[in-house]
Amino acid sequence: MQNQGSKGFLRLEQLETLDLTCNNLGNNTLQSLRKLTSLKNLILRSNLLEGSFPVQELSVFESLETLDLSQNFINGFPTML
Incomplete structure (x- = not known):
């Protein structure tokens, strides 16, 4: 996500699904x-x-309905969830 190739799709501000x-x-x-x-x-x-998991970073995704974090190495979520 830090290379030059990612800049192009970041302009897709109306994108609704990203896998x-x-x-x-x-x-x-x-x-x-x-x-x-x-x-x-x-x-x-x-x-x-x-x-x-950095839940505070989700605040910009106001329309988010589905978040799939399965099969990662996350070991906790803040209690505010």
């Missing part, structure tokens, strides 16, 4: 996607997300 399954993405992924505020479905299954 990034099996892309070896790490914890900086949500921050890299923050301009995609129209996302309804975000699929991050089978990546390298680990540790406590």
Whole structure:
């Protein structure tokens, strides 16, 4: 998500579904996607997300209905969920 190739699709501000399954993405992924505020479905299954999930970074995704974090290495969520 940090290479030059990702800049093009970040201009797709009306994008509603993004499936990034099996892309070896790490914890900086949500921050890299923050301009995609129209996302309804975000699929991050089978990546390298680990540790406590940064729920505060989801606040920009006001339309988010589905978030798939399965098959990652997340070990906790804040109690406010």
